[in-house]
Amino acid sequence: MRPQPTFPAYRHARPPTGKRWLAAGATVLLLTGGIAALLRHPEAGYGQVVMVIGFITVLSALVWGLRVLFYRMATHNAQLYHHEVKQVQQQWWARHCQHIALTEAVLIGPAGTTLTQWQRLINRDHRQPDVRIESGGKALRLLHSFTVDITEREKHLAKTLVLQWREQHQGPLAITPLRCYWSGSAASWLVFCTQMALSFPDVVLPAHPVVWRGEESMTEIIDELTHSAPESFFLCAGCCSLPASHESRLPAGEAAVLWLLGQTGKVQFSRGEVFNPSPDESIVTVAQRALDQSELTQPPDTSFLFSQPPIPDLNETGWNVTQHVQDLNWGELAEIESMVAQTLAAFFAEHHAMPCGWLARDPNHTLALGIVKPYGSGK
Template sequence: MKRTVEFAAYPVASRPAYRRWLATGAALVALSVLAGVALRSYLEPPLAIAGFAGALLAWLGALLLRVLYYRCNRHNAQRYAQGADQQRQAWWRHHRRNVALVDSVLISAACSKPDQIRRLLTLDEKPTPVQEPDGGAAIRVAAVFGHDVLERERNLAVLLALHWQAQRSGPDGLEFLVCYWQGSSAAWHAFAQQMAQTCPEVCLPESPEPWQGIQSLDRIIDQLHQAPAGARVLCAGCHSSPIDAESPHPAGEAAVLWLLGTDGGVSVSRGEWFMAGTEPLESIAERALQQSEMQAPAKVCMSFAQPPAAGVSALGWSVLGHTQDPHFGALAQLEAMVVLTLAAWYAEQFDEPCAWLATDPHYTLILGVVKPNDWNN
């Protein structure tokens, strides 16, 4: 997980030992008197008095300097602690920033109809029928044709553009702050060409930024919060898995699109990442709660089957009951975008937070929470 800002402890001076100082002062006075008596035949009285006064002033000056050092040290330690606390609060404010999912599209065999989506979110939907061509099992979108995986991905991208065009509320043009794409460049060009035909007012770049999982999400949140109000970021992708007879899950395919902004939809957090062997699995769940300012885990956590998922489920995250493999099949790097979309739909429809768990290109696991826009902890 991303480390919080840390500060070394300020070196605090010990409190002056006043009894020892008083004892030292008393001993100094006694020695001065004894020395004055012993040396009275050799010293003039004014000289003896001056020596006694000098020693007393030196002791008093040393005590005052020690007390001043102690007070200054405590003052500096207090200022240091206040500054460190301000830095921690600023770090958490930045870490707790989120974005709004203004619009979303998810195309798959499991959610082609609205009533099917609701049953999917409430666990009432039966597993998606599996096709069994030669060489293995697959879950395919009926509206997508083609035997080659690349051809199917291009057709998925065209279908994604058509669905978004039909779903958009108005003809207003859109110019994106940045566009991210998960998938092949050929699929992106198919998506961009279809958008140019059906929605010429939507401006898409020739080459989008590659989607890098939670790192891209983290960057998008920072970009949107630094951009003018009303800025938008487009994230999309499509994937069709090749059939693999040795895979425990059927080959799946899906297409996803997000339109992200700073307001206007459910709240998507940065999420937390976990790297096996570097920290305990419990830490990612605790930090996800801190980041989302929640006292208890969300009741629902969308996920695909992950080997370490049982550890998170034991902490109260409802992971095992909402695995999406029977509905979507294997989706490789698109799985994270699919479960985050499902979590957003759940939060919007049922007006309560929903978590999501997935793998990542750079980390073992990532975990995040989507909350309704007006939800209060």
């Protein structure tokens, strides 16, 4: 996200003080008149003295006029400066509030693979997946995958992702995405492309995708998609399977996600907001900006999230950060965490026809958060 533009304060000119200028002019006039009278030749008249006094009077009036003109011009320049600053900031905010639509979504994880299973999860009417004990530690895994090799598990996730999309999608699909983003290994991308060629032969994919970078990638997509043809699409997908570790606070998890993003769809994604602890910004300010971005006055009642490192004042944001924590459903997900949280929020927003929040780690930031809304509900 390009940060909000800031500009230095304009240094305003001080207005001329009439009394001070009048006193200074009178003093100069008296001094020059007195000096001219003292230096006057005894036989000369007072004509030269009068000329000096007249010259000083005209000069003082001219200097006063120039000072007033300078002040008026400086005031005008200040008004133009503030107008330009306001216009640039309004343009930035209008761009920052742009959104795109989620046309289709597929989610694979230890808690399920189908839309019916995800509806039960978002309604908290599901059974949490069992923790598997592996040689390295605890893990949450897909039930129908038994290999312990992480590379093979990611390949299996990539293939399962395409097969589930084929099952969810009705009819043929013939598109050429403007760009494909991928979160995962090159080996899993190759498996994904191979299965796509079998399941969706009319979808053209590039040999090498763009690496998914979270909020930065979403910003790129929104910037390009809002100026593209109505039938344009972006494909974002990824899979991740982490090795079990006794050092990890959570069980090792795994997941696969797929988004087909366009200009119309079921729900709308915004750019979201990011937070990095610093003295200059608080999480409360960032959370409020996310509400403003989605034209909401109150935080959504439901937010899907993963537990985060201690962030002061997170509970002061007013967001629901306790009821839909997903740690026990997914385990540790690393860089794909935010995609999973956004997908769950999208399923909730579509199913309940109401906004839903999400909070998760971003590949480049301590925390990312945003709101998913049903398509067409506001800008």
